[in-house]
Amino acid sequence: MTVAARRGRSPEGRAEVRRDLVAAAVELFLVRGYEDTTVDDIAAAAGVGRRTFFRYFRSKEDAISPDHEAALARIAEVFETAHPTEPTATLVLRAGETVFDIYADDPRLSVERYRLTHEVPVLRDRESASVDHYRRLFTRYLRRRFASDPDGDLRAAVIGAAVVAAHNLALRAWLGAGAPEDGMEACRGRFRRVAGMLPGEPAGGDGLHAVTQRLEQAVVRLERNTPPAP
């Protein structure tokens, strides 16, 4: 196919082919079903050869969530560039919000992807694995932060899992409602409420830790625009 060859010549052309393939895949998966759509179908719909599809995506499933690793890298960057004195609560909140930005970038596509990953078992399991990559990332950085805490590993595991779970709850509620533009703030707010549920200072914690915890709580309360508990 000459057209595809010319498109793929330049970097913009490559991005265009990639978009076409994603669009064709999502379209066909929704209309015809995931199992009943072959890679040949997707490639043909995008006007490229079957072999070219696998030059853009590692697998058939990859056409649905192709930017997973980029998102992971962005979150890792948030953690790595964070100031050491930044409270843990605000840090994990910031990291989580990064993902919101990515999804909000193309709401229509996000909703379609959500529906597919929600309904097709294979894609749902793959999504679970992706989410677990986020969880591991969170936990890894938290464990580093809690190195001095005797229960640090446990706290890191619990907080990491809790944050990711809350994030998914908020995100999926938003996506399930069709990703309305005016619903993004509610989504972010819902996610931030997780900070109030994170475990407090460890049993053998020192004074500094306690102060940090109170600071975190105060910051979170400010962000939620809610008065302190009576």
Added chain:
Amino acid sequence: MTVAARRGRSPEGRAEVRRDLVAAAVELFLVRGYEDTTVDDIAAAAGVGRRTFFRYFRSKEDAISPDHEAALARIAEVFETAHPTEPTATLVLRAGETVFDIYADDPRLSVERYRLTHEVPVLRDRESASVDHYRRLFTRYLRRRFASDPDGDLRAAVIGAAVVAAHNLALRAWLGAGAPEDGMEACRGRFRRVAGMLPGEPAGGDGLHAVTQRLEQAVVRLERNTPPAP
């Protein structure tokens, strides 16, 4: 193969073939590597035809974790048969411990499975999906319990994810150490510590809720054999 046919005739024969297939699969995966082992190899090593393998397992990966659904069912039973007044903390702890029992049933096999799911990317992702099934199960029952709480969904998501994460942390530490028989109690104890990190009563909680919370804390403290915080 006449031998296999005769073995498979009776229920005990079926169980035997199944065990042989699992053993052959684990053995070959560890020795030759997962990717370099074909289903033909596994079937041949177990003395059955390739077609028969797929009558016992849905897929090649299934030979590693074939009892996943049974475990899910056992946990669901714990939740369904629980008394409504049982504190949430003890309930999720009991449910989690059920899984320990399953793994402790055949420690050698559990360790080999752990190594494989730890090292082979495909199997690790599949394991993530399995763990997420547990998380969903926990969350589903917790959400029912927290129906009266305005933040019930969030609390259910957070507690469910936290409990499962803590469970995995304890379990994998035990498996990583070679699943020593005298290490199971430490594993269970480590898991139980998660109860101390679970979010307390909701902001708008009522008195009953507060009392329940204190009860839960007391029970957990008793189980951990540790005195109340000074």
Added chain:
DNA sequence: TTGTCCAGTGGCACGCAGTGCCGTTACGCT
């Protein structure tokens, strides 16, 4: 302009996972 390089493409063939189908076998039941 002409020749050379090369990144990207499409086609072909292959291995392997998973499935439907069918003939065969051996056990249980009457």
Added chain:
DNA sequence: AGCGTAACGGCACTGCGTGCCACTGGACAA
């Protein structure tokens, strides 16, 4: 003894994913 049936093995087929190779058309130098 004869029959029903459950489990088996083999065969053929679809589809995913990969290695290989020839081709194409743009970029660049002479």
